Amino acid sequence: MSDPIRSAPPAPDDTILALENVSKFFGKVIALNGVTLRLKRGEVHCLLGDNGAGKSTLIKTLAGVHTPSSGEYLVDGKPVRFGSPKEALDLGIATVYQDLALVPLLSVARNFFMGREPQKKRFGFINVMDLDLAAETSRARLSEMGINVRDAHQPIGTMSGGEKQCLAIARAIHFGARVLILDEPTAALGVKQSFNVLKLIHTARAKGISVIFITHNVHHAYPIGDSFTLLNRGKSMGTFTKDTITKNEVLDMMAGGAEMQEMMNELEGAPA
Ligand SMILES: Nc1ncnc2c1ncn2[C@@H]1O[C@H](COP(=O)(O)OP(=O)(O)OP(=O)(O)O)[C@@H](O)[C@H]1O
Numbered sequence: 001m002s003d004p005i006r007s008a009p010p011a012p013d014d015t016i017l018a019l020e021n022v023s024k025f026f027g028k029v030i031a032l033n034g035v036t037l038r039l040k041r042g043e044v045h046c047l048l049g050d051n052g053a054g055k056s057t058l059i060k061t062l063a064g065v066h067t068p069s070s071g072e073y074l075v076d077g078k079p080v081r082f083g084s085p086k087e088a089l090d091l092g093i094a095t096v097y098q099d100l101a102l103v104p105l106l107s108v109a110r111n112f113f114m115g116r117e118p119q120k121k122r123f124g125f126i127n128v129m130d131l132d133l134a135a136e137t138s139r140a141r142l143s144e145m146g147i148n149v150r151d152a153h154q155p156i157g158t159m160s161g162g163e164k165q166c167l168a169i170a171r172a173i174h175f176g177a178r179v180l181i182l183d184e185p186t187a188a189l190g191v192k193q194s195f196n197v198l199k200l201i202h203t204a205r206a207k208g209i210s211v212i213f214i215t216h217n218v219h220h221a222y223p224i225g226d227s228f229t230l231l232n233r234g235k236s237m238g239t240f241t242k243d244t245i246t247k248n249e250v251l252d253m254m255a256g257g258a259e260m261q262e263m264m265n266e267l268e269g270a271p272a
């Protein structure tokens, strides 16, 4: 295992996004405490940590939902201070949240375009949505990414959790994301559906998109991750590239290693 990034020199040019020594306070709660995270172009960077570690706070900071209490946020090496998620999106930083922000009663196609539907003229002068073109385009784009939808006019509520997660990711890719931030996209999914989401993360990387993949699950993170940042109670335990850390070492750090073992031993010795 190599030294973590904490004492590293300034971020190199291949860094697309960086948080430098960022803290975030909510009143007396310290959600992030001096965290440095650097995302390289074209990498899948996994952010791992237990409940309450600060993962969602970190990605909301990247997504422009929160502003850091202190520290710096840089995009392409330039400091930024986003006033809203739209400003982050305009720079190609797309976030897929756990609750997905899809509209269940609207069709797959409408959810894919979400306000950006193609238009056509009715009676030669009234602009209306071209729903057939929207359905055909979304079906084709989803199919290119390995997601097969029979009829894109069907309500999105009829799709499975995994399919919805894939649709939200595919939408971000289609609309030109350079950075894709995924907050626990596999948390509520079974094996097959998780696999489909992981495959799509692979596809995103193959298209040159940089990905931040938040998860509790080392078995999901390790096979597709290029680097791993571990958060613990608001602090970074370091960033490790795949060639410097084994899966078991990541598992140990996640579980608190010796601390966890001690608790398990105590449990084993306790009277039933
Ligand atoms: N808007 C907020 N106001 C007050 N406290 C907050 C707010 N958002 C997060 N926190 C606190 O900050 C800490 C980190 O929370 P966060 O949601 O970032 O953790 P997490 O790693 O995403 O956890 P989980 O795995 O449960 O999703 C927690 O103690 C949480 O209660």
Ligand SMILES: [Mg+2]
Pocket: 055, 056, 057
């Ligand atoms: Mg969270």
